[in-house]
Amino acid sequence: MEKFTVHQGTPMPIMNDDIDTDQLLPKQFLKRLTKRGYGDVLFYEWRYQADGVTPQENFILNEPARQQASILITGDNFGIGSSREHAVWALRDWGFKAIIAGSFGPILYMNCTKNGVLPIELEQAARETLSELPPTAKVTIDLVHQTVKCGALSWKFTINPAWKEKFLKGEDDIDQTMKFADQIAAYEAQMSPYQ
């Protein structure tokens, strides 16, 4: 996983509440067998016309000025629905480094922590301000100090220290867990026969 300490990027506001993982990545793309290459099908249904290739002109993800955006600003309850990790791969592959939402679906949140996409919860007023910034606005996310800044604007966010640590170090979960190999073996040795 890539490390995340400080990231500066531009915003992409998609302020709908309850964006579910079917919207982020429809199930037809779950048939793929790889972990990469989902960027061009992110928000597939909203992004393309019925033919699946012609871009929808009024969808912000297609705006030329937003193509470099790396910080998604969105509504409450982001990423609910199916557990597909492909949704996060699509966000990552498109180029998002962080998602600022009111709240997150719990499975998607965990999936973000495993793919180096930083999930940030901020209150509505902050997100509204961010959503009104011009496409060129430079937003800085400082994970060490847990702040989101843009010019004179600044907000604090909270994150579980363990997830923060993972992002800062860019560690692979499995490496971390294998430090506990002895404890896992000891647990297995004492388990109930009915477990």
Add this chain to the structure above:
Amino acid sequence: MATTLFDKVWDRHVITGKAGEPQLLYVDLHLIHEVTSPQPFDGLRESGRQLRRPDRTFATIDHNVPTAPQPVTTIADVKDQIARRQIETLQKNCRDFGVHLADIGDADQGIVHVIGPHLGLTQPGRLIVCGDSHTSTHGALGALAFGIGTSEIEHVFTTQTIWQVKPKNLGVHLTGHLAPGVFAKDIVMALIAKYGTNFAEGYALEFYGPTIADLSIESRLTLTNMIIEGGAKMAMIQPDQTTFDYLRGRRYAPKDYEQAVAEWQQFKTDSPAAFDRIIELDVSNLAPYVSWGTNPAMALPCDATLPAIADQNMARAYQYMDLQPGQAITTIPINWLFIGSCTNGRLSDLQEAAKILAGHHLAPGVQAWVVPGSRAVQRAAERLGLDQIFKAAGCEWRDPGCSACLAMNPDKVPAGKHCASTTNRNFEGRQGPGARTHLASPAMVAAAGIYGHFVDVRQFYEQE
């Protein structure tokens, strides 16, 4: 200190870590299927890591398997090339890593959340994970079960453990008896309609109270299955005599059963005081529910009229569903039925639907698919002659799988059709691009097929 059922099962699985921080939990059983497992298996190969406990891993084919033309019993019956590649990949992975697979055509094959309980793999006190959000289903038997993502699957493969932060406890206290024609599906839909799609986020939820005693295991499975749509990643029901009777003699149930039951009896909530939050629902006067919009909270009792547009999300839902505020639920034209899924694809669900359809025919222009949740459900239904009732009514009786619940393969509801569906999600495009899903119980769905619109199914039960 008083603790809950959830606390007890959770605490028993902690290998390391303190409450409030990520804790490393042991996974007793890992269920896998063809859609979310290829990348994790690839990860194992790439890193040269081993699958730690093939004996605690169980695979089935469900999400992408076609359910027609019948019978679908070998890979040669899978015409969709991508589905076929995914299924073949799982077959190979299971061979290479020594995992038992309930393969296509196998008597055990079916939707992962239907076969787990049915085979007795799902047991009280077990910690079960699966790369699918409806894994909460297994909690109906007192297991602690939840959905995980692809990276987590790879992690479980290698370590047989998972990192999680312990959620809080939410008790859902159910009182009263359901009226005839009202089902577990209506309870769970009513809760989500009332409290929203995220009321249980951050909680492990337990259903308890006198209503539970009335409910069969199959009905309880509907509750713990669909409550994920209210944000609960895990949901449980205290194991009781109904649970112990259900599991007895099942393929993977413990052989020294009495001893197992003695152990399982410890899994209970000491007192409701142990919950961090409690929600009460008296189900006595509950009406059958129907969803009208594009998330499961956009649902109403079947005698209601559609609400005024309150925000952008609702406006979009109305547009997608092609409905008008003020319209009565019973005036929504229904031209497609889907009976199946891990929510309502078990034998009792098919029985309930067949009871309504017996001696009737679908209204003109209505097409209906009945998709049993597993091969075992299909066989049992056929022994009872349910397939004949469905066929006589004009329904298509298909092979088991997830099918149009998520419409991954050619099993899709056509664009623009209003589909009365026993599934759990009515998101835009869920059952096919442009398909309009209306969630309801199997009885409500069956009745809607007869009339070509929803009717209050309680009237069928009054005639009895």
